[in-house]
Amino acid sequence: MKVVRVSIFGFGTVGRALAEIMAERGRRFGVELRIVSITDRSGTIWGDIDPLEAKEVKETMGRLSAWDEYEVFDFSPEELVQEVRPDILVDVSSHDEAFSMYETALKEGIGVVTSNKPPIANHYRELMKAAEEGGAGLFFEATVMAGTPVIGLLRENLLGDDVLSIEAVLNASTTFILTEMERGSSFEKAVEKAKEQGILEEDPSKDIDGIDAMHKAKILHWVAFGQEAEEVEVKGIREVTDARRVRLIAEVSKGRIRVQPKRLSEGSPLLTEGVLNAAVIRTDLLGELVIKGPGGGGKVTASGVFSDILKAASYMKPLR
Ligand SMILES: NC(=O)C1=CN([C@@H]2O[C@H](COP(=O)(O)OP(=O)(O)OC[C@H]3O[C@@H](n4cnc5c(N)ncnc54)[C@H](O)[C@@H]3O)[C@@H](O)[C@H]2O)C=CC1
Ligand SMILES: N[C@@H](CC=O)C(=O)O
Numbered sequence: 264m265k266v267v268r269v270s271i272f273g274f275g276t277v278g279r280a281l282a283e284i285m286a287e288r289g290r291r292f293g294v295e296l297r298i299v300s301i302t303d304r305s306g307t308i309w310g311d312i313d314p315l316e317a318k319e320v321k322e323t324m325g326r327l328s329a330w331d332e333y334e335v336f337d338f339s340p341e342e343l344v345q346e347v348r349p350d351i352l353v354d355v356s357s358h359d360e361a362f363s364m365y366e367t368a369l370k371e372g373i374g375v376v377t378s379n380k381p382p383i384a385n386h387y388r389e390l391m392k393a394a395e396e397g398g399a400g401l402f403f404e405a406t407v408m409a410g411t412p413v414i415g416l417l418r419e420n421l422l423g424d425d426v427l428s429i430e431a432v433l434n435a436s437t438t439f440i441l442t443e444m445e446r447g448s449s450f451e452k453a454v455e456k457a458k459e460q461g462i463l464e465e466d467p468s469k470d471i472d473g474i475d476a477m478h479k480a481k482i483l484h485w486v487a488f489g490q491e492a493e494e495v496e497v498k499g500i501r502e503v504t505d506a507r508r509v510r511l512i513a514e515v516s517k518g519r520i521r522v523q524p525k526r527l528s529e530g531s532p533l534l535t536e537g538v539l540n541a542a543v544i545r546t547d548l549l550g551e552l553v554i555k556g557p558g559g560g561g562k563v564t565a566s567g568v569f570s571d572i573l574k575a576a577s578y579m580k581p582l583r
């Protein structure tokens with residue numbers, strides 16, 4: 264068994280769902296995953312950590328620093344990487360400025376797995392360069408459509424195709440809110456219910472105002488076209504009153520991203536319900552393909568993170 268040392272940064276809904284999966288499936292495909300540190304806002308615990316015990320402490324005491332079995336370190340994100348030196352850094356936090364932590368890790372040859380979108384959306388080119396320099400893997404499946412593997416589909420397949428466009432529902436919270444409103448719920452009530460699903464961002468305006476969907480569309484644009492989108496337009500769902508068949512739609516074509524609420528026709532593959540996301544991908548050789556699956560929730564997201572951890576552990580270098 265190849266022992267792989269993992270540091271987890273952030274221990275909220277996704278981090279705790281990941282802990283459960285790692286406890287149950289941490290020995291798989293000749294790899295034994297060991298959690299050597301977990302960080303939440305109260306600090307970093309460092310040692311040979313039992314994932315289920317850590318989850319229990321977080322859920323009963325609210326912060327990892329309350330766990331007296333471990334010394335708590337007040338590392339900056341970069342210090343965490345330099346002191347702990349894991350084999351793989353897993354970011355399941357809502358820390359928008361995690362870019363320099365990733366860059367430090369990748370340049371040191373430490374693999375990075377993340378579900379946190381802004382660092383990838385805003386620093387894709389620099390991070391891929393750092394990964395190349397350090398000979399490390401950068402994996403971000405769960406940043407777009409959670410565990411539904413749209414990133415792997417584009418990054419590891421269709422390599423002979425030219426992507427022409429992607430039209431997608433990428434935000435589970437707004438779909439959930441809009442479908443609740445279709446059923447007669449007020450906007451405010453629907454937002455409250457979305458919070459109970461564990462899918463809303465720590466700052467729900469990121470979902471409601473289309474910022475989360477925009478970040479995801481930027482990541483899709485980088486993977487599909489290998490360049491930054493010059494034109495980005497974003498409109499959220501605050502002004503939607505008649506929610507019938509309305510979804511927050513991201514349109515991605517070379518150089519251009521547009522996120523806005525749109526009323527869809529009956530039978531549209533994008534007319535999703537609940538937390539389902541969907542993407543219609545058009546390429547020159549294949550024509551049109553649709554990928555649809557859950558785009559939010561702790562386990563749903565941890566599924567994509569865990570799969571990426573195994574990829575990082577056996578480091579399969581994606582071509583883009
Ligand atoms: N919940 C979902 O369905 C999905 C979430 N994601 C992304 O995964 C990440 C985690 O999501 P959730 O677990 O749902 O969020 P959450 O809000 O439940 O947990 C995020 C955790 O990160 C911690 N955190 C934030 N800044 C930190 C810092 N500087 N240092 C240490 N800890 C810090 C917070 O204290 C919190 O415990 C977010 O980036 C989210 O956008 C991606 C796909 C789906
Ligand atoms: N807040 C996000 C969580 C998944 O990325 C969403 O609602 O889609």
Ligand code: NA
Pocket residue numbers: 404405406407408409410411412413414567
């Ligand atoms: Na995904």
